[in-house]
Amino acid sequence: xxxxxxxxxxxxxxxxxxxxxxxxxxxxxxxxxxxxxxxxxxxxxxxxxxxxxxxxxxxxxxxxxxxxxxxxxxxxxxxxxxxxxxxxxxxxxxxxxxxxxxxxxxxxxxxxxxxxxxxxxxxxxxxxxxxxxxxxxxxxxxxxxxxxxxxxxxxxxxxxxxxxxxxxxxxxxxxxxx
Amino acid sequence: xxxxxxxxxxxxxxxxxxxxxxxxxxxxxxxxxxxxxxxxxxxxxxxxxxxxxxxxxxxxxxxxxxxxxxxxxxxxxxxxxxxxxxxxxxxxxxxxxxxxxxxxxxxxxxxxxxxxxxxxxxxxxxxxxxxxxxxxxxxxxxxxxxxxxxxxxxxxxxxxxxxxxxxxxxxxxxxxxxxxxxxxxxxxxxxxxxxxxxxxxxxxxxxxxxxxxxxxxxxxxxxxxxxxxxxxxxxxxxxxxxxxxxxxxxxxxxxxxxxxxxxxxxxxxxxxxxxxxxxxxxxxxxxxxxxxxxxxxxxxxxxxxxxxxxxxxxxxxxxxxxxxxxxxxxxxxxxxxxxxxxxxxxxxxxxxxxxxxxxxxxxxxxxxxxxxxxxxxxxxxxxxxxxxxxxxxxxxxxxxxxxxxxxxxxxx
Numbered sequence: 001x002x003x004x005x006x007x008x009x010x011x012x013x014x015x016x017x018x019x020x021x022x023x024x025x026x027x028x029x030x031x032x033x034x035x036x037x038x039x040x041x042x043x044x045x046x047x048x049x050x051x052x053x054x055x056x057x058x059x060x061x062x063x064x065x066x067x068x069x070x071x072x073x074x075x076x077x078x079x080x081x082x083x084x085x086x087x088x089x090x091x092x093x094x095x096x097x098x099x100x101x102x103x104x105x106x107x108x109x110x111x112x113x114x115x116x117x118x119x120x121x122x123x124x125x126x127x128x129x130x131x132x133x134x135x136x137x138x139x140x141x142x143x144x145x146x147x148x149x150x151x152x153x154x155x156x157x158x159x160x161x162x163x164x165x166x167x168x169x170x171x172x173x174x175x176x177x178x
Numbered sequence: 179x180x181x182x183x184x185x186x187x188x189x190x191x192x193x194x195x196x197x198x199x200x201x202x203x204x205x206x207x208x209x210x211x212x213x214x215x216x217x218x219x220x221x222x223x224x225x226x227x228x229x230x231x232x233x234x235x236x237x238x239x240x241x242x243x244x245x246x247x248x249x250x251x252x253x254x255x256x257x258x259x260x261x262x263x264x265x266x267x268x269x270x271x272x273x274x275x276x277x278x279x280x281x282x283x284x285x286x287x288x289x290x291x292x293x294x295x296x297x298x299x300x301x302x303x304x305x306x307x308x309x310x311x312x313x314x315x316x317x318x319x320x321x322x323x324x325x326x327x328x329x330x331x332x333x334x335x336x337x338x339x340x341x342x343x344x345x346x347x348x349x350x351x352x353x354x355x356x357x358x359x360x361x362x363x364x365x366x367x368x369x370x371x372x373x374x375x376x377x378x379x380x381x382x383x384x385x386x387x388x389x390x391x392x393x394x395x396x397x398x399x400x401x402x403x404x405x406x407x408x409x410x411x412x413x414x415x416x417x418x419x420x421x422x423x424x425x426x427x428x429x430x431x432x433x434x435x436x437x438x439x440x441x442x443x444x445x446x447x448x449x450x451x452x453x454x455x456x457x458x459x460x461x462x463x464x465x466x467x468x469x470x471x472x473x474x475x476x477x478x479x480x481x482x483x484x485x486x487x488x489x490x491x492x493x494x495x496x497x498x499x500x501x502x503x504x505x506x507x508x509x510x511x512x513x514x515x516x517x518x519x520x521x522x523x524x525x526x527x528x529x530x531x532x533x534x535x536x537x538x539x540x541x542x543x544x545x546x547x548x549x550x551x552x553x554x555x556x557x558x559x560x561x562x563x564x565x566x567x568x569x570x571x572x573x574x575x576x577x578x579x580x581x582x583x584x585x586x587x588x589x590x
Contacts, residue, residue: 039587042589049499084458084460085460086458092450092453092454092457092458093454093458095450095454096454
């Protein structure tokens with residue numbers, strides 16, 4: 001069962017207060033979708049800081065190690081050759097390639113990690129609660145399960161209404177499969 | 179909303195102590211250095227004058243770039259770099275003193291200006307400057323004086339124009355000044371784009387007149403830009419500790435620190451570009467520059483020390499987000515970087531100015547004169563900059579981006 005109650009708002013300020021109120025009422029917000037970045041939304045939702053930069057650091061460190069060790073092995077160990085009258089192991093000449101490779105792996109690892117984490121693989125089916133959320137509406141989705149009672153439905157609806165919602169809809173992604 | 183700044187008597191006293199103690203150290207150090215004491219004073223005068231001129235220019239450049247780029251986050255602290263710019267006319271006086279010394283052979287900072295350098299019968303005759311590279315066309319007293327005076331005039335005029343329009347904005351409101359301030363900022367950037375490079379050649383690179391590097395101007399710019407950002411952090415942190423600039427918070431520190439981190443990396447990029455090309459090509463007229471810095475133990479030590487404290491130290495410390503948001507760590511990093519780039523300029527200038535160009539003997543030293551001169555200039559800087567800060571409200575109340583600056587925050 002992949003079913004949500006979605007509150008659609010038409011103003012970002014109303015959305016921000018709504019997020020706080022819905023959280024206060026004790027509901028778990030599954031997702032908030034907005035047509036543009038809303039300042040302060042991360043704080044209101046209590047999201048943890050992104051860990052993407054850790055992936056970037058790991059990618060960069062890998063790139064640095066691979067580039068440096070390969071060049072040292074190739075030009076100083078496996079097939080030592082004198083070029084430019086420099087010693088076999090001359091570090092300054094490795095720096096540009098090391099730098100480029102570090103940047104390359106940092107960028108690629110971050111992009112790949114970002115795509116995987118956001119579920120943006122090639123065959124991925126985007127979950128669109130309402131198409132207007134890509135245009136002018138802000139959507140706040142609460143997940144419902146088989147355990148959710150009629151009472152809960154009523155309470156969610158009431159909370160949404162109290163926060164100045166523009167429209168409430170129930171979105172069941174199982175319907176798409178039929 | 180307007181906030182008036184008053185210099186505390188403690189700061190005035192500190193400034194006076196910096197100048198006084200510095201002067202004593204300079205004189206004492208020069209006496210201890212014996213014959214070469216005077217030469218060392220001139221050399222350090224050049225280092226500090228250039229460093230502080232650069233700090234003033236770079237801070238004005240920072241506001242000008244934000245001005246034409248619709249930047250808004252810096253408005254709350256805009257008055258600090260603006261005040262730092264007023265150090266440039268004061269440093270202009272020292273530049274004129276050095277120029278007078280060049281013209282009347284009061285010092286030997288610039289070998290190309292030595293007596294008889296273009297006279298084949300003289301012992302000082304230098305064939306490379308006169309014939310081989312024909313540098314005496316560019317480096318002759320008349321053209322050189324015209325250039326130095328033009329720099330001082332252009333910089334002073336542009337900086338005062340920026341300041342006056344900002345003063346007007348406080349009184350007349352933004353409608354009267356906004357468009358004009360953009361033009362002035364654009365003109366300043368145009369002037370600075372050319373003069374930062376040529377100025378670096380004239381003032382610093384020509385102490386080694388046989389040697390040349392095309393990216394020297396940008397390399398210098400990156401160096402004093404970090405110095406300016408470090409100084410800015412120190413001044414903002416000081417003003418905040420005194421209870422001023424209440425609306426400035428760690429978001430603003432974060433942004434200055436990002437710039438400081440970025441320009442530290444940019445500095446290293448240029449430092450390495452200059453070094454690696456010369457090291458790789460290995461051409462005698464170019465490697466001579468680095469030979470002078472590798473022959474002496476002092477210069478070699480400073481060469482690698484400045485790479486460490488200007489790159490590895492800020493790279494590792496300022497990489498983390500929480501370091502950029504902690505005022506204590508930023509103040510520590512700023513002090514280290516301020517000294518780091520001063521050392522970098524020391525290493526750019528001293529091997530050229532303190533070496534006898536005929537015998538090749540080096541008379542350089544590092545001690546009382548160097549720290550004394552820096553202390554004198556820090557004292558002058560404190561007097562000039564904080565005195566300028568009292569003249570205007572610390573918060574530019576009429577600026578259209580003020581609200582953006584107050585609510586500014588960086589994405590996690």
